[in-house]
Amino acid sequence: MSDTGSRGNNEQVSIIVPTYNESQNILAILKSIEQNLPKNKPVETIVVDDNSPDGTGSIVEEYINTVKKAAGYTIGVIRRKAKEGLSSAILKGIESSKGQTIVVMDSDRSHPPDIIPKMVDTLDNSECDIVVASRYVKGGAVSGWSVKRKLISKVATKIAQHGLGVGQKDPLSGFFAFKRNILDGLKLDAIGYKMLLEILVKTKGVRVKEIPYTFTNRMQGESKLGTPVVFDYIRSVWKLYRYGTLQRRQEKRASVRFLSKAARFYTVGASGLVVNYLMSLLFATEIASLWYLHANVVGIMSSMTTNFVLNKIWTFEDRNFVPRRTLTQYGKFVGFSSIGALIQLGFVFYLVENYSLMYPQALILAVLVAAFGNFILNKKLTFKENLLD
Ligand code: GDD
């Protein structure tokens, strides 16, 4: 979703609590959260209720309006018209929240609020972006589940780990906290129950930590995890799997594109050597009988110009020849060529002196390295492309 973006306040913590028919649990969980608030931070709890027939939404509203809250603490409720599913409720809550730190938890008291301060602390201090409250790391546990439910959970977890390559022990946890900005630019499908899994798959390079807790099966009300949720799970794993393959394919395409441009750049460079050589000879003899150094200057300038034109048209496929723009590009190109020459000189010196490489070999290496540096500079600064396009 687009507007989960980082508009939040740095200190603020938002706790998202989805509810569906939790009239017997909601007050207890709200009280318990309030007794376990992270210290010295403004905190808001946002309940997202899907028009629960048992009146959960009204109970929360009444509680908000009548009970005094701790300093720096607020509770809000979003009442949606219909039951749209757990993940979509969580997403809705995130969108309406203002915290830079988001905590997500169930409302049926399966998730103990007393570890929330530790989760928030871990985000603050130990340099990670997602904290998963985990049943399956050392010290974690599940209490009160049937063998069947345990088995379903284990199988679903294995599918996520092996099918999607997720490294965490409990990627299906419904209890987690994260820094809001990791969602920037992500589009979440929010199908079914697996919000955390989708976040883990779609955020790259973020650091995740798991901390143990004991999941206690609900005492009141009933689980909404039925057959439709299982089907939703399969559907969302499939979608995430496709997302992964697509992503890998695009990355591959990007690197192929990059390499083919580098290859064109080298080819143009080689053609430049020929132009340089021929022009230098030609101007020293046939045409102008210039002094050989002057002829060489003509040679260098000719090859820089043909290199520039070929790279513009062919390597970077830039057909815009508006004079100002073209001249600026030409200026930069010539400038970078001189930098390239310096890199080349330095590198030859370095290789010969430090690695006692023979001059010809050193020269070849140096030309390749300098041309590559040149390629990068021109790609980025002369033709203003992203490095990987
Ligand atoms: N707003 C809203 N809309 N809330 C919902 C909906 C919905 O459609 N469906 C469920 N919830 C709320 C419930 O009220 C509860 O607070 C929470 O989401 C979890 O629902 P449960 O029905 O209690 O799920 P569970 O205990 O079987 O599953 C839990 O454990 C799983 C781990 O095995 C959840 O935490 C899952 O997210 C978790 O994967």
Ligand code: MN
């Ligand atoms: Mn539950």
